[in-house]
Every structure is written in C-alpha cells, then in structure tokens.
Amino acid sequence: MTAEPAREARIALVSYHHKNTEKIAHAIAEVLNARIVAPKDVGPDDARPGDLIGFGSGIYGAKHHQNVLDLVDRLSQSTGARAFIFSTFGAPKFLVTPTFIKKNHDAIREKLLSKGFTIVGEFGCAGWNTNSFLRYTKGLNRGRPNPEDLDRARAFARSLTRSDP
Numbered sequence: 001m002t003a004e005p006a007r008e009a010r011i012a013l014v015s016y017h018h019k020n021t022e023k024i025a026h027a028i029a030e031v032l033n034a035r036i037v038a039p040k041d042v043g044p045d046d047a048r049p050g051d052l053i054g055f056g057s058g059i060y061g062a063k064h065h066q067n068v069l070d071l072v073d074r075l076s077q078s079t080g081a082r083a084f085i086f087s088t089f090g091a092p093k094f095l096v097t098p099t100f101i102k103k104n105h106d107a108i109r110e111k112l113l114s115k116g117f118t119i120v121g122e123f124g125c126a127g128w129n130t131n132s133f134l135r136y137t138k139g140l141n142r143g144r145p146n147p148e149d150l151d152r153a154r155a156f157a158r159s160l161t162r163s164d165p
C-alpha cells in the first residue's frame with residue numbers, strides 16, 4: 001500500500017488596501033512552499049486532517065476581511081487540520097499594546113477553533129494605512145511591511161515547520 005502524498009500548505013489571503021498582507025503571505029509561502037489562494041477557491045471539504053492552512057488579511061474594523069471570516073464559516077468540521085493566522089494592521093505604534101494583534105485575531109480564532117482546527121501560530125505586523133482621511137497625508141506605517149518584517153515573517157514560518165506532526 002502506498003502512503004498518500006503530503007498535501008502542500010495553503011494560504012487563504014485577502015489583501016487589497018496596499019497589498020501589505022500579500023507581501024507577508026509571499027514571505028511565509030516561500031518558506032512553507034505554500035500555495036496562496038483566494039477564499040473563494042477553497043472548498044468546504046478542503047481542510048483535512050494533517051493539512052496546514054494559513055488565514056491572512058489586513059485588519060479592517062479590528063478583524064480579518066469578511067471574505068476570510070466567511071470562508072471559515074463555509075468550511076466543514078476540520079478536526080485534525082492545523083491553521084495559522086496572520087494579518088497586517090494600520091494602527092499607529094502608540095496603540096499597539098502587547099495584546100493588540102491577538103485581539104484583532106479573536107474573531108477568526110474563535111471560528112477556527114469552533115471548526116476543530118488546531119491553531120499552530122499567529123503573526124501580525126504593521127502595514128501602510130491610508131484609509132479614510134489618512135489618504136490626504138502620507139498615511140500611517142509608511143514603508144511597512146519592511147525587510148525586517150519580512151524576515152520576522154520567514155522566521156514565523158520556520159517555527160511552523162517545527163510543529164509538523
């Protein structure tokens with residue numbers, strides 16, 4: 001009997017404001033050799049035991065993009081699948097408390113846990129933000145993600161490979 005080949009890691013991504021999260025997704029994908037897909041291209045039964053799936057977007061209204069949240073709602077119970085969560089946020093430094101990233105992830109984490117996923121890691125970093133009136137300025141977090149952010153994203157991805165079963 002031949003063993004089933006290991007399935008590649010996947011990343012479900014929405015990144016539209018300045019493609020900030022897309023930069024992070026590519027850095028992670030390089031390390032994991034993962035495929036980046038749009039939420040609409042993930043089927044309800046696409047998360048199977050042993051799979052590793054990343055869920056990433058910018059933070060909009062203190063949570064992930066609605067298309068990523070809706071994707072998790074659409075997924076079948078996925079006990080045994082592993083998930084990681086990542087995001088970029090536009091808040092200025094003085095608002096970024098130690099729990100800020102975790103709080104932004106609360107909505108999606110709760111959904112993933114209720115679907116039976118094991119959360120193997122979470123990552124967040126600043127992203128250029130010209131939302132609303134900021135468009136008349138240089139915006140917040142200009143230049144982010146920067147090369148150091150991308151290095152941190154790669155290190156995060158390497159830490160996930162150590163959680164392989």
Ligand SMILES: Cc1cc2nc3c(=O)[nH]c(=O)nc-3n(C[C@H](O)[C@H](O)[C@H](O)COP(=O)(O)O)c2cc1C
Pocket residue numbers: 014015016017018019020021022057058059060061062063088089090091126127128129130131
């Ligand atoms: C409509 C909108 C709402 C946003 N809401 C928040 C927010 O609640 N908190 C925050 O820190 N940043 C917020 N931002 C900033 C984005 O999270 C930030 O710019 C992010 O890096 C965008 O990612 P993207 O370029 O991958 O879309 C918002 C941006 C937009 C356009």
